[in-house]
Amino acid sequence: MFTNRVRQAIAATLQGLPLSxxxxxxxxxxIEFEVEPMTGGRFIVEEMVKSGKVLGAKLVLQGAGPEIMLALGVKMGEDIxxxxxxxxxxxxxxxWFTYHTxxxxxxxxxxGVVKMGDKPTTTLDLSCRTYTRLENGIPVIDIDVRTQKFMLNGVDIxxxxxxxxxxP
Incomplete structure (x- = not known):
């Protein structure tokens, strides 16, 4: 039975380097959609999905110094x-477990802001070409913008x- 969840651990790798x-x-x-209204001959307007919106993700790292960033080789526009x-x-x-890729x-x-007494953070803003999400080993989201694969909640839309x- 599905019940309330409490997160106890987060682990991550970027370009294969552990960031746990x-x-x-x-x-x-x-996951968002572009919609447009359908009005022809209708008193109450209905919306029709036209496309999916651009996908983006964000990762905030604490204490990610130059050693980590240089080791990753991550630079603007590079595939990650x-x-x-x-x-x-x-x-x-x-x-329970969830895997995001x-x-x-x-x-x-x-x-971020450099402020005395605060721990430094680094925020990576990502434009996503692919995104998969596994919930307890079950694929629930699998999106690839190049192949136009769009599986949401187990349904290949x-x-x-x-x-x-x-x-394909």
Whole structure:
């Protein structure tokens, strides 16, 4: 049974380098759609989905100094691969886990405000080309913008359209 969850651990790798001790927060891609109103002959307007919006993710690292950034070789516009894994327990005492995998480009790198007494942070803003999400080993999201694969909540939304134009 699905119940309330408490996150107990976060681990991450960027370009294969472990960042587990430095992850402050991760914002996975927001799945959003462009819609337009359909009005013809209608009193109440209905919205029709036109396309998916650009995907982006954000990773905030604590204490990511030059050694980490240089070792990663991450620079503006370079392809990156980010894996973020989270796990915890639900209110019934069951262990749960979620794996996020993001592939794409580094859009911005922000060192944040330099302030006495604060811990330095580095924010990576990513433009996503691919995004997958596994919940307890079950794929729930699998998006690839180049192949137009768009699986959301286990349903391949564009499967019929891809097959109709002879795409895999």
């Amino acid at each position: 001790a430095t992850v402050n927060e991760f914002t996975p891609p927001k 691969l980010l894996n973020v894994r989270e796990a915890g327990q639900d209110q019934d005492g069951n262990t 993001v592939g794409g480009k580094l859009k911005s790198l922000d060192a 564009l499967g019929d359209a891809r097959r109709a134009v002879l795409l």
